[in-house]
Amino acid sequence: MANVTFSSPLHKDKTVYAVAGSHKKTILELAKENHIPIDFSCGDGECGTCLVKVSSIDPASRNKYGHMGGPLNAREVTVLKGLGKISQAQIDQMYVDDLPPTEWRLACQYIVRDEDIVVAYPSR
Numbered sequence: 204m205a206n207v208t209f210s211s212p213l214h215k216d217k218t219v220y221a222v223a224g225s226h227k228k229t230i231l232e233l234a235k236e237n238h239i240p241i242d243f244s245c246g247d248g249e250c251g252t253c254l255v256k257v258s259s260i261d262p263a264s265r266n267k268y269g270h271m272g273g274p275l276n277a278r279e280v281t282v283l284k285g286l287g288k289i290s291q292a293q294i295d296q297m298y299v300d301d302l303p304p305t306e307w308r309l310a311c312q313y314i315v316r317d318e319d320i321v322v323a324y325p326s327r
């Protein structure tokens with residue numbers, strides 16, 4: 204079970220519970236199920252509309268960069284680079300460390316793990 208807290212300056216914070224072990228549900232799917240109004244468009248990691256910031260509630264489970272989740276997938280890399288949210292050096296290091304080097308993520312691509320996280324939106 205993971206607690207996912209959605210935080211926005213425009214809406215009341217809401218914490219929802221993600222079922223442990225599914226490892227298939229994205230932040231965007233979880234948000235939709237729980238009526239969290241995260242903006243999205245393509246739903247396929249191409250437009251960048253669903254940009255969010257993801258951070259850890261539990262410092263013990265942070266990686267060396269202090270960020271959560273698995274490495275960015277190729278679509279996230281392309282979109283985040285295009286938005287200027289990640290540098291080529293960070294991308295290169297990510298492939299060495301196999302860790303996400305930035306808190307910037309795409310809600311439609313980030314698979315929720317068994318980690319307690321805060322998802323800040325909108326992030327533009």
Ligand code: FES
Nearest residue numbers: 246249250251311
């Ligand atoms: S909705 Fe387009 S990148 Fe996530």
